[in-house]
Amino acid sequence: MLERGGKNVLSLHSFELRYMAKVYFHDLREKEVNLRAIDGLMSTLPHVGGMVAVKIHFGEHGNTRAVKPAFVKRIIDRLKEQNAYPFLTDTATLYTGRRTNALNHRETALEHGFSHVSMGCPVIIADGLKGEDYIKVSIDGEIFKRVKIASSIFHSDSLVSISHFKGHSLTGFGGCVKNLGMGCAPPAGKEEMHSVLHPEPSEGCTGRGDCLESCRFGALSIVDERLKLDLTRCTGCGGCIGSCPDSNLTLVGDLKEFQKRMAEYALGAVEGKMAIHLNFLMDITRLCDCVPYTQPLIAKDIGILASTDPIALDKASLDLFEEGMGASSERLSIPKYSSITARR
């Protein structure tokens, strides 16, 4: 339940919310955004030090809804004032797109305003040139005892996650846990999470084969004018889903298992690290920042939240969204999100 502490901790428009951990909320529902909101939120959080991996999503090529560079730069500036050495980072995608290796990923970041010059800190793709640099991190999960975390994130001293709150076709919504779990994993880790899913053509599929090129794993073929899936090759990445001009492909499988796997990966990303987290409930769209186009907005801007606890932060974000949208939280995306189950 969303419960305000009733105390203005930063300014007239910022509150402390009561959850298992403190969540700080800068309310933008009745107010225009001001970059000073970032200063206030950062002042509530513990200082992080050393080499700080600032994990963001630069946005897929053509998608301009990710967190805006001006906010990210302000966070970087505050970290540098604390004598930290921040670098901006993300990992290679599993699906075919413009972020499958460090070169095209950095070009995409540059197109969206993120460079060493504009941000005042390096942009480092955390899993190396081809998404193959990672460390196996031990965790005590129900599914995984070891997860694969991108090496530059693993080797950083501290972690700051900056997440865009929006809908997601597999997790219902995407926030901090998704940014940590999926976002800090190299393609080999993403495959471990996605492997419980696969595409399925609907009755309307005519076997035209427009989707074949979208699969870099060679899992799709046309046999006797029917689409055939090679499950031994399919990674469940979902890259083919948007390629059907008639929307005849759906990703199916055990979504709850997928979500649990992602939550355990999130645990691996923060293992042994000082970490702080910010969620931006702005430019809220139905689907995630991986789709290669700019989607219409489905809600008014809500605000910016900050916490040291990813679970409390995502729960508060979801509660605020639902409070504003009433019963229409279904608008976030296709599956009903299941409860967030990562262990602290």
Ligand code: SF4
């Ligand atoms: S067939 Fe499987 S591996 Fe290929 S794009 Fe679709 S989901 Fe990904």
